[in-house]
Amino acid sequence: MALIVGTLAACSSGPRVPPASTSPGGPSTSFPTGAVIDTAPLGPPSLRAKSRWLPVRWAELPGFDDDALHEAWNAWLRNCERPHAALAGLCKDVRRLSIASPAEQRHWLQTQLQPYRVESLDGRSEGMLTSYYEPEMVGSRVRTAEFNIPLYRTPQSLGTRKPWYTRQQIETLPEAQAALAGREIAWLNDPVEALVLHIQGSGRLRITEPDGSVRQIRLAYAGTNDQPYKSVGRWLLDRGLITDASWPGISAWIAANPGRVQEMLWSNPRYVFFKEEPLEGLDAAFGPKGAQGVPLTPGRSIAVDRGSIPYGTPVWLYSKGMEVEYKRLVMAQDTGSAIVGAVRADYFMGWGKSAGDLAGRIKQPLRLWALWPKGLPVPQQ
Template identity: 35%
Template sequence: MTAFVRRQWSDLEGWDGADHALAFSAFRASAERLAAGIFATGTLGVDASTYDDAARAAQALSGEPREAEAKACFERHFVPLRIVPDSQNAPLPGFVTGYYEPVVAGSPVRTERYRYPLYAPPPDLVKIDDVSRPPGVDPYFRFARRKSCGLLEEYADRAAIEAGALEGMGLEIAWLADPVDAFFIHIQGSARLAYEDGRQMRVGYAAKTGHRFTAIGRILVDEGELTLAEADMDGIRGWLAAHPERMRALFDRNRSFIFFRETPVEDPGLGPVGAGTVPLTPLASIAVDREIATFGVPYFIEAPDLVIDGAPFRRLVIAQDTGSAILGPARADIFVGSGEAAGSVAGRIRHPADFTVLVPPKLAARLLR
């Protein structure tokens, strides 16, 4: 069982420089849905309904707050609780990775150059839970295929889909020139596509087949193809470029397959809309385990070995997205931004971290019992 340990603001190394104003903007983006009770409370017990006052205060504050004003607002409405997962005795019991929004050339129609599709969810794909999950299906599965007879079964995996399982269904929403770009868009869960006519379009996560995610970088390390230090995104891309004949077999070992939805590019300075239904803010939005965590909630994450912009990562961030590989109460994917430079940073983030969740005082009293 996850434990919570009461902390003081002075206990949080780096709290005074945590970029509270940026985090406040991200928190305010989620405030309306948080105050309206739209976000479900995860199994960690961070009750969304207790954030009403803080969410309304964020909505009421006009303009962009100064750093000191934003910091005071967080300190007035919350108390910090360190998250200690069950059986975790390490000094830093959590873990962070990074993700970003790729920006790649694409086409809304198939051409000789653009031949690799991104798909919308199929009509026979349905969400399942512990009640509706068929007997014998892995409890990990949150999606399944509804057969014509009404029964449910596992959906086709990556290998079957890439071999043509969805052809003829008209589900293609965009086409790419490079299968490696397509694969990494599946890993990141979103992308910004630049069409040849000058238009830009975003694609974001809509659903998945339900199969477990398998990191191909981990496979390459385990099989001696790359060292752990080499297995960042740049290293993996380099390996794929050197071994094109082995690419498809490696990709198929990650049976997970993502389906997408299209969204317009309204603010190029912000990221795609995350699962929390707000645009992601670079270095202030995180993806969390949606079964455990609660969207819209602030966290202070300390990852002293992770250096970004010349400083150890000690920042205030907001839970606004999710990912199939993000599992556990002290686990997050940090949204770094859009484009190649952000991708280089995101691809090397694999660091132990300390997680402190910010909760209203009345909730803190309940969680510390």
């Protein structure tokens, strides 16, 4: 999912798997714990299309002994719904360890996986962390005087014209509007909110139906017009209109310059189309499906460049900035048009306003360690 300007931290938390406990019927399931001897030869670096993986000791991972690993196990269980072929063999243990303590999970990680420091091909180990989230919005199933900004399904002609019409053309050309007639899923009352939804790639919508009933749905990413993504923050910076390119800074400019908002919106030619999904029960406790095809877990899923890290890879993430510091296990489960490079990640923060406010402020240094099964070669592509 594409990002707005910054990143976001785990403001919303998904369901948590409890650690192992003792039941009245007997003792808890027992898993190995204790120190793991980490002295085996490390071997040479491995190369992928966009990164170099350098094997390292577990002691190099900042905060490894302190993470609440059971919070990451929800994301790993989701991984196992569509695992990478090389990681599928771990899933039996992953499911079994969902009732284990963090100490038992940590012991298993150290015995089964080898950490690799992810570097650029020229040896740089520091990159950038940003964040994204799932906005919550209010909409209408039918167009009204107030709710008049459409959100569309993919047009039938999308595959016959590449790239498809730009954002400005979609909103102004009769032929583009004719191709989208009848494809409306819902209507919003704010064009800037629509842009936020397009940038984030999915959202939660409290929608009023024609009969007046109200329910929640998810608008999930279905495709784009194949036009390049252009940051509205960069457009404003290049024109000297702002000095703070965080989303709060952009929002302040929008409030002060309503007459130029349309010009700003059209500076991003990319347009996103959506599909409607239910949002109830367990679906509401997780984020949208990422590029791996599994639902994202707040605070434990990241988007990566697939040429650097394969989908489904467990990753140790360290990032310290002015807003937050993260030292934790996450899963590579998504990608985005702006997520390019060896040490580059977009952190899924969750959903709602508090998540969005924090996400819009985060842009900070990043280091990553991929965790790969011992004895298995690192995939080259």
